[in-house]
Amino acid sequence: MDFDVLFIGSGQAAWNGAVPMSNNGLKVAVVEEAQYGGVCSNRGCNAKIILDHPIDLLEQVKSLQNRGLDGVPALNWQDLMAHKHELITNQNYHNKERLVANNITTIDGSAKFIDRHTVQVNGKQYTSEKIVIATGLRPNRVNIPGADLFNDSTNFLSINKMPDHITILGAGFVALEFAAIASAAGAKVDVIARSNRILKDFPNKYVNKIVSIMKKQGIRFIQSTVVEQATKENELIVLKGNNGFSLSTNYVLDATGRVPNVEKLNLEKIGITYTPQGIVVNDLLQTSIDNVYAAGDIIDKKMPKLTPVAAFESRYLADQFIKNTTVSIDYPTVSTILFTSPRLAQVGVNLDEALAHPDLFDVENFDYNKDWYRQKSNESNGELTLIFNKERQLVGAIELSVNAENTINTLVPYIELKLNTQQLNRLIYLFPSIEYTTQRRLSLV
Numbered sequence: 001m002d003f004d005v006l007f008i009g010s011g012q013a014a015w016n017g018a019v020p021m022s023n024n025g026l027k028v029a030v031v032e033e034a035q036y037g038g039v040c041s042n043r044g045c046n047a048k049i050i051l052d053h054p055i056d057l058l059e060q061v062k063s064l065q066n067r068g069l070d071g072v073p074a075l076n077w078q079d080l081m082a083h084k085h086e087l088i089t090n091q092n093y094h095n096k097e098r099l100v101a102n103n104i105t106t107i108d109g110s111a112k113f114i115d116r117h118t119v120q121v122n123g124k125q126y127t128s129e130k131i132v133i134a135t136g137l138r139p140n141r142v143n144i145p146g147a148d149l150f151n152d153s154t155n156f157l158s159i160n161k162m163p164d165h166i167t168i169l170g171a172g173f174v175a176l177e178f179a180a181i182a183s184a185a186g187a188k189v190d191v192i193a194r195s196n197r198i199l200k201d202f203p204n205k206y207v208n209k210i211v212s213i214m215k216k217q218g219i220r221f222i223q224s225t226v227v228e229q230a231t232k233e234n235e236l237i238v239l240k241g242n243n244g245f246s247l248s249t250n251y252v253l254d255a256t257g258r259v260p261n262v263e264k265l266n267l268e269k270i271g272i273t274y275t276p277q278g279i280v281v282n283d284l285l286q287t288s289i290d291n292v293y294a295a296g297d298i299i300d301k302k303m304p305k306l307t308p309v310a311a312f313e314s315r316y317l318a319d320q321f322i323k324n325t326t327v328s329i330d331y332p333t334v335s336t337i338l339f340t341s342p343r344l345a346q347v348g349v350n351l352d353e354a355l356a357h358p359d360l361f362d363v364e365n366f367d368y369n370k371d372w373y374r375q376k377s378n379e380s381n382g383e384l385t386l387i388f389n390k391e392r393q394l395v396g397a398i399e400l401s402v403n404a405e406n407t408i409n410t411l412v413p414y415i416e417l418k419l420n421t422q423q424l425n426r427l428i429y430l431f432p433s434i435e436y437t438t439q440r441r442l443s444l445v
């Protein structure tokens with residue numbers, strides 16, 4: 001065999017495991033058909049958070065008008081985009097270099113299976129004892145007449161000039177985060193949801209709050225509307241839909257979800273089972289062919305399809321292959337965040353589930369309007385909800401605030417490690433800080 005382990009794809013689900021595997025003596029290869037580092041590094045999380053940063057700052061500056069700050073600086077989209085390019089363009093190169101520096105063979109091109117131990121890339125065949133499919137997802141494209149006029153998240157992350165009017169199809173993570181960026185950068189923004197449900201992964205109360213804030217920021221939500229066709233008329237795109245819906249716009253962003261990259265792999269030929277949600281695996285992350293594994297977004301799974309989850313699965317495979325063990329994957333508590341301004345972040349038991357089961361959970365609410373420390377930023381919508389089980393153990397939390405990522409990150413170890421009162425009491429945080437005030441929400445004696 002040429003290799004012990006060959007990864008198809010080079011994203012978070014690949015390199016997090018490939019590097020320790022190689023450093024522990026396994027002969028490892030990574031095949032990549034596009035940019036090394038995958039979506040998160042090149043056309044996802046990282047690019048998005050660079051574009052978001054000044055926008056988040058501006059929202060905070062706006063909150064402090066007449067409270068120490070006079071005037072709001074202008075956002076310069078061209079300069080911001082140039083800054084993003086400067087930070088992101090070289091990621092592909094750096095990610096490849098990291099693999100090479102760790103004695104991993106990199107193979108450029110698209111891989112397809114020939115048999116259970118062999119893949120072919122650019123006409124050349126490579127054999128490996130184990131193969132890990134880590135091919136991730138790509139943007140879904142709605143299947144309606146005129147959809148070729150639409151853009152996806154990758155295109156949006158490189159827009160040189162912000163269009164006057166942007167219309168977004170879908171009401172999930174990408175739709176709301178990109179709506180927030182486009183609106184703050186001066187575009188008129190519509191979000192079109194085919195149903196009444198917005199952000200299905202977050203509880204109703206907080207979804208209603210963030211939608212109401214975004215409406216005040218000028219974003220228009222059009223619900224229960226299915227766009228059925230698009231045409232180009234002069235310089236405008238005209239959308240038509242159910243119930244006589246019609247709208248003219250400059251730019252359409254299709255943010256209707258993401259689909260698994262399976263088509264090029266020749267999976268049917270070797271009998272690997274997959275669904276429209278991805279590749280089916282067991283709790284060892286083995287596919288229906290036992291020497292072929294899958295990791296990251298490409299898996300059909302209940303866990304959220306996020307970078308930290310892909311990285312966890314990749315590290316799990318490294319542990320399994322290095323130690324030659326067969327211990328099932330044991331997912332920890334996963335937190336999720338919507339990077340709008342303010343942020344919406346949650347961890348553990350979902351609030352809607354807790355409210356539906358008062359026999360199992362107690363819920364406590366904290367309104368930040370009454371908290372002097374939080375009010376240093378004169379924030380008007382901040383709120384935290386903590387969820388406890390009947391043994392008074394913290395099992396979930398959700399926060400809407402400019403600091404929600406810090407609060408929820410503070411609570412992750414409390415929940416995952418099931419810290420008791422004495423252990424919590426021993427954590428001495430900096431004062432004043434979000435971490436300190438968050439800890440004070442719990443009983444420490």
Ligand SMILES: Cc1cc2nc3c(=O)[nH]c(=O)nc-3n(C[C@H](O)[C@H](O)[C@H](O)COP(=O)(O)OP(=O)(O)OC[C@H]3O[C@@H](n4cnc5c(N)ncnc54)[C@H](O)[C@@H]3O)c2cc1C
Nearest residue numbers: 009011012013033038039040044111135136296297306307
């Ligand atoms: C706009 C956007 C914003 C996001 N923001 C966040 C965020 O803030 N936080 C967060 O946690 N997650 C975020 N995500 C999700 C995150 O990007 C993914 O969870 C993560 O990238 C998954 O990593 P992966 O390795 O499984 O797949 P990917 O990163 O998709 O990598 C798969 C790789 O496989 C390659 N490939 C595919 N087919 C083949 C083939 N046949 N041969 C060779 N190579 C192939 C692809 O080119 C790609 O490089 C965001 C996603 C998007 C789209």
Ligand SMILES: NC(=O)c1ccc[n+]([C@@H]2O[C@H](COP(=O)([O-])OP(=O)(O)OC[C@H]3O[C@@H](n4cnc5c(N)ncnc54)[C@H](O)[C@@H]3O)[C@@H](O)[C@H]2O)c1
Nearest residue numbers: 170171172173174175194255256257258305306337338339
């Ligand atoms: N902050 C973050 O962590 C972050 C940010 C962006 C993306 N992501 C990851 O990427 C994934 C994909 O995000 P996303 O926003 O593309 O998907 P999503 O699943 O969050 O949202 C898709 C939206 O499109 C709608 N939709 C689906 N098909 C449609 C159709 N045919 N017509 C109209 N609407 C349709 C859905 O109802 C939903 O509102 C997320 O689930 C998450 O795993 C994470």
